Amino acid sequence: MKILSLNFLTCAVKACKTSPNSYPLHPKDAELVQDELGLKPEMIISVLPRIDWEALKSTCSELGFPALPEAAPTKEELENDEKILKDLHHLLLETSISEGKLVCGNCGHEYAIKEGIANFLLPGHLV
Amino acid sequence: MLFLIRFAQIHESFRLAELKALAELECEDLKIAEHDDKNPFCIVEMSSVEASKRVISRSILAQSIHELWGSGSTLNELHEDIKSILPDRGHLYKDASFKFEVECFQGTRSKKARMEIIHSLAYLPFEGPIKMKDPQEHFTIFEYWPYQSVFLGIENPERLYFARFVGGTSRDIVHKYDLKKRGYISTTSMDSELALVTANIALADSGKLFFDPFVGTGSFPIACSHFGATTWGSDIDGRSLRGDGKDKSLKGNFSQYGMKERIGDVFASDLTNTPLQLRRIWDGIVCDPPYGVREGLRVLGCRDPLLKPWQLELSKKNYKEPDYVPPKKPYSFYAMLDNILAFAASTLVDNGRLSFWMPTANDEDREIAIPEHPRLQVVSVCTQVFHKWSRRLITYRRVSDAEVSPAALQAFAVRQQVTVEGRTADELNPFRNEYFKGFNSEK
Ligand SMILES: C[S@@+](CC[C@H](N)C(=O)[O-])C[C@H]1O[C@@H](n2cnc3c(N)ncnc32)[C@H](O)[C@@H]1O
Numbered sequence: 001m002k003i004l005s006l007n008f009l010t011c012a013v014k015a016c017k018t019s020p021n022s023y024p025l026h027p028k029d030a031e032l033v034q035d036e037l038g039l040k041p042e043m044i045i046s047v048l049p050r051i052d053w054e055a056l057k058s059t060c061s062e063l064g065f066p067a068l069p070e071a072a073p074t075k076e077e078l079e080n081d082e083k084i085l086k087d088l089h090h091l092l093l094e095t096s097i098s099e100g101k102l103v104c105g106n107c108g109h110e111y112a113i114k115e116g117i118a119n120f121l122l123p124g125h126l127v
Numbered sequence: 128m129l130f131l132i133r134f135a136q137i138h139e140s141f142r143l144a145e146l147k148a149l150a151e152l153e154c155e156d157l158k159i160a161e162h163d164d165k166n167p168f169c170i171v172e173m174s175s176v177e178a179s180k181r182v183i184s185r186s187i188l189a190q191s192i193h194e195l196w197g198s199g200s201t202l203n204e205l206h207e208d209i210k211s212i213l214p215d216r217g218h219l220y221k222d223a224s225f226k227f228e229v230e231c232f233q234g235t236r237s238k239k240a241r242m243e244i245i246h247s248l249a250y251l252p253f254e255g256p257i258k259m260k261d262p263q264e265h266f267t268i269f270e271y272w273p274y275q276s277v278f279l280g281i282e283n284p285e286r287l288y289f290a291r292f293v294g295g296t297s298r299d300i301v302h303k304y305d306l307k308k309r310g311y312i313s314t315t316s317m318d319s320e321l322a323l324v325t326a327n328i329a330l331a332d333s334g335k336l337f338f339d340p341f342v343g344t345g346s347f348p349i350a351c352s353h354f355g356a357t358t359w360g361s362d363i364d365g366r367s368l369r370g371d372g373k374d375k376s377l378k379g380n381f382s383q384y385g386m387k388e389r390i391g392d393v394f395a396s397d398l399t400n401t402p403l404q405l406r407r408i409w410d411g412i413v414c415d416p417p418y419g420v421r422e423g424l425r426v427l428g429c430r431d432p433l434l435k436p437w438q439l440e441l442s443k444k445n446y447k448e449p450d451y452v453p454p455k456k457p458y459s460f461y462a463m464l465d466n467i468l469a470f471a472a473s474t475l476v477d478n479g480r481l482s483f484w485m486p487t488a489n490d491e492d493r494e495i496a497i498p499e500h501p502r503l504q505v506v507s508v509c510t511q512v513f514h515k516w517s518r519r520l521i522t523y524r525r526v527s528d529a530e531v532s533p534a535a536l537q538a539f540a541v542r543q544q545v546t547v548e549g550r551t552a553d554e555l556n557p558f559r560n561e562y563f564k565g566f567n568s569e570k
Contacts, residue, residue: 111402
């Protein structure tokens with residue numbers, strides 16, 4: 001589960017969706033892996049406006065990554081600064097959770113991640 | 128400028144939808160001048176040779192594009208038409224090496240007859256050498272003959288065209304992604320040709336984010352990623368994503384094609400209980416939803432929580448066990464269609480596309496209506512006809528909120544309310560009745 005995907009995901013329980021505590025999900029016992037993947041600047045540039053920067057900052061701090069800048073870089077900064085582009089590419093696409101859990105801050109339900117694939121299927125009593 | 132597109136003789140009703148999508152991707156104003164499903168030669172207008180090459184280069188259903196020099200219903204008419212443009216164009220090819228060819232669709236010509244036609248073009252001001260192999264310019268006389276011309280003894284074509292080759296297409300990649308050569312597939316994997324056409328119609332492209340909520344073995348993400356998109360997918364069946372956890376898996380397929388960097392993530396989830404945020408993330412959503420033919424359509428949930436409260440207790444007690452399997456309940460196909468449209472309306476960016484496949488009956492009475500949503504505008508409907516049933520590829524565009532009237536939204540909300548209340552969870556599924564018994568065997 002890539003760090004980018006975490007930014008798109010919240011708790012699957014319908015009642016949690018309206019609660020601000022359900023997003024982002026909190027990684028727990030996370031084993032991280034790094035993949036080396038080709039950088040596509042156009043991908044990072046198009047993904048930037050779809051990122052919830054506050055959520056990304058809190059995910060990074062929970063995982064113990066170096067702190068992100070206070071505000072998201074602008075499109076111009078991305079286009080002109082290869083380092084920001086590379087760093088974001090590394091964080092969002094090359095870094096992922098291979099094993100662990102994602103925990104909802106509202107209901108406490110834990111979603112397991114195994115071999116990089118998360119399981120969001122809800123048990124009968126939570127549907 | 129006019130161009131002749133030479134289409135493959137297959138999936139005729141998808142041709143224009145693919146072509147228009149490719150023109151939109153290239154921001155090219157393409158006009159259809161002459162088109163008939165029965166005729167593989169289609170005449171279109173585009174701004175330049177360069178633009179025409181770019182537009183057609185991604186096409187799966189076209190074989191080539193040619194600059195049109197003339198057309199007519201008889202050879203004489205064709206010559207007149209060619210002569211009228213010669214003053215503008217003829218001299219440009221004076222010294223180029225070239226070759227001529229005659230291509231007859233639904234008809235035949237002897238070698239001698241072909242040579243006669245070619246010789247009748249002797250007035251063309253070409254002085255370069257004739258080269259049968261790799262000439263600089265390749266001219267073709269295309270002939271469209273009436274159906275069964277040979278059998279009926281028809282002696283002349285209905286329509287003739289003369290055109291200069293300018294560019295090829297992506298049709299060859301259909302073989303590269305052939306399911307027979309793919310490491311991991313299932314009975315419901317989409318064949319590579321139609322998956323690639325779907326990706327084209329949905330405008331998959333570099334720098335775009337695509338999602339398939341019924342991803343299975345990943346046929347659509349693979350096709351979309353071929354065109355550069357980064358793709359995500361989910362499926363209620365976690366095993367279908369994992370495969371053997373190595374080569375024979377969805378991710379293994381991406382590695383097989385050298386596209387590891389284009390897969391975002393896949394995860395197990397039910398579209399009716401999705402963990403995805405409902406905000407504008409996706410440039411495209413493409414899928415082949417479950418029809419409920421084999422097992423009946425299912426979503427997460429206990430069947431009768433009120434009648435059988437112990438199911439809930441059981442779930443509370445066991446859900447942390449590693450081998451726990453969440454209960455599923457039957458669901459209506461119509462309700463699922465509504466869910467797909469509602470999900471797409473809330474998560475597509477403006478002008479993002481939803482393309483999904485849906486089966487329907489061949490006779491009009493039983494045909495299933497095209498689902499509607501005020502925030503989604505139908506762009507194209509393409510039909511693949513089988514013996515007893517058909518399936519359609521329906522494509523929508525997410526319109527911007529400014530384009531939707533509050534009245535339309537209001538009316539839609541009211542209608543939804545009525546239909547939801549009028550339904551029971553295990554309402555009959557339209558594809559499970561007698562009529563569709565031949566459905567799977569035919570595929
Ligand atoms: C027609 S198949 C699509 C196959 C896919 N295009 C492929 O390439 O393998 C439908 C898929 O939907 C999944 N499915 C069924 N019900 C679902 C639900 N409620 N939510 C998400 N996926 C579901 C099935 O497990 C199946 O893999």
